[in-house]
Each structure stands twice: as C-alpha cells, then as structure tokens.
Amino acid sequence: MGMSASRVPSEQTNASDELILHLTDQNFDENTKEGFVLVDFWATWCTPCRAIAPIVEKLAEKYNGKLKVGKLDTDENPLTSNRFGIMSIPLVVLFKDGQPVDSILGARPEQFYDQMIKKNIPELE
Amino acid sequence: MKRKVIIIGSGPAGLTAAIYAARADLKPLVIAGITWGGQLMSTTEIENFPGFIEGIEGPELMNNMMEQAKRFGAEVVFENATQVINNKNSRIVKTYENEYEADSVILATGATPRRLNVEGEDKFYGRGVSTCATCDGAFYKEKTVAVIGGGDSAMEDATFLTRFAKRVYLIHRRAEFRASPIMINRALNNPKIEVLYNTEVREIEGENKVSSIKLFNNQDNSEKSLEVDGVFLAIGHIPVTDFLENQIALTDEGYIKSDDGVHTSMDGIFVAGDVEDHKYRQAITAAGAGCKAALEVQKWLEKLED
Incomplete structure (x- = not known):
C-alpha cells in the first residue's frame, strides 16, 4: 500500500491520528484510486469539523487494516474540494475506486458513519 | 449510578445551568451533543454579551463557559440525546451510546436553523x-x-x-x-x-x-x-424537541411549554433557553434561564430529600 501521504502534525497528535491519511491535492488520486477510502473534508475555521475529528480518529482505529481513513483540509487543497463540488463542511465521503459513493454532511454520532460504511462494504459487518 | 441532575444541551443555557449546579455540589452531567456549544459556535464576534468590552468570538465564549463548568466539577459527555424517560422516581436519558439516570433533568437543547421549504432546497443542501x-x-x-x-x-x-x-x-x-x-x-x-x-x-x-x-x-x-x-x-430557528416524543407539553409553535420559563408539564423535568423561549432568544437571556433552572432544580432536590 502506497503510504505517500504526508504526516502533517495536528494540534493533538495521538496514536489514532497516526492511522489517518493526510490527503492533499497532490496525493489524493494516488491514495483513493483503489478500493474504499473514507475521507473527512474539513477546515480549521469550521467548528463542527473540530467536533467530528475525534470520531474520525476512532473510526480509523476501529477499521485499521480494513478501511483507509483520511482527512483533507479544504482550505489548503481547493482543487480536490472543487473537483467534487464541495460547498459545505464537515462532509465525510466514502470513495470507491476514486469515486464518491456515499456521504454524510454535518457532524453526526459515530454509529451513523459506521452504518454508512457497513451499508456500502457489507464484508466489514 | 443515579445522578442528581442531567443537563441536555451545552449552549449558554445548558452551560450556565451546569456552572450553577456544579457550584451547588449537584455534580451535574452535561450531555453536550456532538456539535456542542449551541448557536454561538457558528457566529463570529459577540458584541452584546455583557463583560466583554471589545466583544468576544462565539466559540471562545462557549469554550470559556465549558471550562468554567468543568472547573467546578461538571461532567461532560459529547453525545446526542435520543430519548428521555420519565419514571416515577427517576429520569432516564438515553443517547446513541449510553443510558444515564438522574433525579432531575434540565432540557436546554436550543434550536436549529429553520429551512425555507422551497423546491431545490433539499437537492442543493450542502451543494450551494x-x-x-x-x-x-x-x-x-x-x-x-x-x-x-x-x-x-x-x-x-x-x-x-x-x-x-x-x-x-x-x-x-x-x-x-x-x-x-x-x-x-x-x-x-x-x-x-x-x-x-x-x-x-x-x-x-x-x-x-x-x-x-x-x-x-x-x-x-x-x-x-x-x-x-x-x-x-438565516430565517430563524426551530426548537429541538424531537427526542422528547410528545411526552412533554409543547406550545402550538413547538416550543416546550412553561409558565415561568423554567418548569415544564413534568415534575422533575426543567427547561432553559431557546427550546422554550420564543421571544428573546439571546445568549444572555438563555444564560439567565440556565441559572434559574439550576436554582429551581436545587430547590426541588432539597424538597425531595425532606
């Protein structure tokens, strides 16, 4: 697996953050072109985005080795957010082979993301 | 473990109630929600909250209230409440993850942005x-x-x-x-x-x-x-009461019904802030209501012990 995503230090670096792919305009395609990837589109100025950061970290831990989980700062990577027509965040998108297949807009409880993942990837049930 | 009071909501009403309840040694549990902090979390400068000469950013004000409540011992969980069950001698609050029990509950769930209800709105929600x-x-x-x-x-x-x-x-x-x-x-x-x-x-x-x-x-x-x-x-807000499943009396407009802005139709369940207040809807009035609710809970618990 190509782990070429850069490791951007976050405010609180902890164990589960290490499991998250830090996606950029440069490495997005390479990291999402094959299989399923869950991507958290966020920005520093978006307060509800901060609220789901720990949930995304939990998901990364829970699905470690089974599903890639990444985050993309829409401010620093406008090309990718433009390409997918993203106009509202927080937005968590499930990609399959580079294409979005499902998404959740706004901050929701962990089990909502779980349900979306399992609905689209039954073998993770 | 049965608590004395559970506060649902973490805007100015909920957190002010938490500060007062914590200082009264009631060891409140705040069910803050995933996107905690209420409406002020999505505002920029607050210029009309007393005490801040140059104004204060909404999220910073809410962070301060949160830290203040925690300093006095309020316990906080970032979960969304899904149900309140009113038993004879206790109240149960369920969330997606857990279940909590207390003598009393303060409902401070606030309000959520109103939608226009026109064609195209749902289709483009999040896409413009x-x-x-x-x-x-x-x-x-x-x-x-x-x-x-x-x-x-x-x-x-x-x-x-x-x-x-x-x-x-x-x-x-x-x-x-x-x-x-x-x-x-x-x-x-x-x-x-x-x-x-x-x-x-x-x-x-x-x-x-x-x-x-x-x-x-x-x-x-x-x-x-x-x-x-x-x-x-930006066409106003509607009160968040869906998790109450019509057990509690609401007004025609869907706000929690209360004669004094604190008591509800159910003994042991109190209310504070925008989920009840259809008139003022200010951060400072919500904070005031949170204070009143915590004081009333304190009085109610004292009577319970007699």
Missing part, C-alpha cells in the same frame, strides 16, 4: 444551500451569494460573507428588517451588499450545484431570476 455562513463562507471566494432573512443573524451572515464573496444579495420578505439598528447599518453601509426587500425565494435552481434563485416580489407580484452561486438561510 447552507445554514452556516462561518462554516461554508470560504467556498465562495469571488462568487455571488444570497442571504435570506431579516434578523441579526442575516445581517451578520451577509456582512461576514463579504470577506469572501464579490457580491452579497440580502433578501427579505418584508419591507423592513427586524435586526438591531447597529447590525442593519453595518450591512447597509457595506458596498458589496445589495438589499432586496419585499422579496420571497420561490425556488432554488441549478444543474449539479446552485446557479440561480427564482424570486417573487410580494408588492408588485413580479417574478424574476437571480444568478447566485450560493444561498445562505
């Missing part, structure tokens, strides 16, 4: 239609947006969006704004903002994202189309 200018404003650099509404939030959103957008239409269905004069003047004096009074949005149109809105002038009954890239709704 937004209820959070501070979250999504930056996606509209050098674009044209419309803000719908006539209150303080609409004025603030329109003014905020001029940081990014090249043009902001402020669209209001009445002939006059109901916002405070200082907020109105700020918007009216901004050269990027153009106001359309007596104008209602009839439809939001586009292919994959918003490209225009259909407007209706309710004075001359004319219709026209206006090209915009985004629509920001």
Whole structure:
C-alpha cells in the first residue's frame, strides 16, 4: 500500500491520528484510486469539523487494516474540494475506486458513519 | 449510578445551568451533543454579551463557559440525546451510546436553523444551500451569494460573507428588517451588499450545484431570476424537541411549554433557553434561564430529600 501521504502534525497528535491519511491535492488520486477510502473534508475555521475529528480518529482505529481513513483540509487543497463540488463542511465521503459513493454532511454520532460504511462494504459487518 | 441532575444541551443555557449546579455540589452531567456549544459556535464576534468590552468570538465564549463548568466539577459527555424517560422516581436519558439516570433533568437543547421549504432546497443542501455562513463562507471566494432573512443573524451572515464573496444579495420578505439598528447599518453601509426587500425565494435552481434563485416580489407580484452561486438561510430557528416524543407539553409553535420559563408539564423535568423561549432568544437571556433552572432544580432536590 502506497503510504505517500504526508504526516502533517495536528494540534493533538495521538496514536489514532497516526492511522489517518493526510490527503492533499497532490496525493489524493494516488491514495483513493483503489478500493474504499473514507475521507473527512474539513477546515480549521469550521467548528463542527473540530467536533467530528475525534470520531474520525476512532473510526480509523476501529477499521485499521480494513478501511483507509483520511482527512483533507479544504482550505489548503481547493482543487480536490472543487473537483467534487464541495460547498459545505464537515462532509465525510466514502470513495470507491476514486469515486464518491456515499456521504454524510454535518457532524453526526459515530454509529451513523459506521452504518454508512457497513451499508456500502457489507464484508466489514 | 443515579445522578442528581442531567443537563441536555451545552449552549449558554445548558452551560450556565451546569456552572450553577456544579457550584451547588449537584455534580451535574452535561450531555453536550456532538456539535456542542449551541448557536454561538457558528457566529463570529459577540458584541452584546455583557463583560466583554471589545466583544468576544462565539466559540471562545462557549469554550470559556465549558471550562468554567468543568472547573467546578461538571461532567461532560459529547453525545446526542435520543430519548428521555420519565419514571416515577427517576429520569432516564438515553443517547446513541449510553443510558444515564438522574433525579432531575434540565432540557436546554436550543434550536436549529429553520429551512425555507422551497423546491431545490433539499437537492442543493450542502451543494450551494447552507445554514452556516462561518462554516461554508470560504467556498465562495469571488462568487455571488444570497442571504435570506431579516434578523441579526442575516445581517451578520451577509456582512461576514463579504470577506469572501464579490457580491452579497440580502433578501427579505418584508419591507423592513427586524435586526438591531447597529447590525442593519453595518450591512447597509457595506458596498458589496445589495438589499432586496419585499422579496420571497420561490425556488432554488441549478444543474449539479446552485446557479440561480427564482424570486417573487410580494408588492408588485413580479417574478424574476437571480444568478447566485450560493444561498445562505438565516430565517430563524426551530426548537429541538424531537427526542422528547410528545411526552412533554409543547406550545402550538413547538416550543416546550412553561409558565415561568423554567418548569415544564413534568415534575422533575426543567427547561432553559431557546427550546422554550420564543421571544428573546439571546445568549444572555438563555444564560439567565440556565441559572434559574439550576436554582429551581436545587430547590426541588432539597424538597425531595425532606
């Protein structure tokens, strides 16, 4: 697996953050072109985005080795957010082979993301 | 473990109740929600909360209240409440993850942005239609947006969006704004903002994202189309009561019914803030209501022990 995503230090670096792919305009395609990837589109100025950061970290831990989980700062990577027509965040998108297949807009409880993942990837049930 | 009081909500009402309850040694549990902090988390500068000469950012004010409540021993969980069960001698609050029990509950769940209910709104929600200018404003650099509404939030959103957008239409269905004069003047004096009074949005149109809105002038009954890239709704809020499943008495407008702004139709369940208050809806009145609710809970618990 190509782990070429850069490791951007976050405010609180902890164990589960290490499991998250830090996606950029440069490495997005390479990291999402094959299989399923869950991507958290966020920005520093978006307060509800901060609220789901720990949930995304939990998901990364829970699905470690089974599903890639990444985050993309829409401010620093406008090309990718433009390409997918993203106009509202927080937005968590499930990609399959580079294409979005499902998404959740706004901050929701962990089990909502779980349900979306399992609905689209039954073998993770 | 049975607690003395559970506070549902973490806006100014919930956290002020938490500060007072914690200082009264009631060891409150705050069920803060995933997106905690309430409506002020999506505002910029708060200029009318007493004590801050130069104003304070909404999220910073809420962070301070949260830390203040924790300092006195409030316990906080970031979960969404799904159900309140009113038993004879205790109250159960369920969340997606857990179940908590207490003698009393303070409902401080506040209100959520109202939607227009026009065609195209659902389709483009998140793709050009937004209820959070501070979250999504930056996606509209050098674009044209419309803000719908006539209150303080609409004025603030329109003014905020001029940081990014090249043009902001402020669209209001009445002939006059109901916002405070200082907020109105700020918007009216901004050269990027153009106001359309007596104008209602009839439809939001586009292919994959918003490209225009259909407007209706309710004075001359004319219709026209206006090209915009985004629509920001600031047309008020509706109280959050869905998790209560009609057990508790509500007003016709859906607010929790209370004669004094604190007591509800159920003994042991109290209320505070915008989920009850249809009239003032200010951070400071919500905080005041949170204080009152915590004091009433304290009194109610003392009687329980007698």
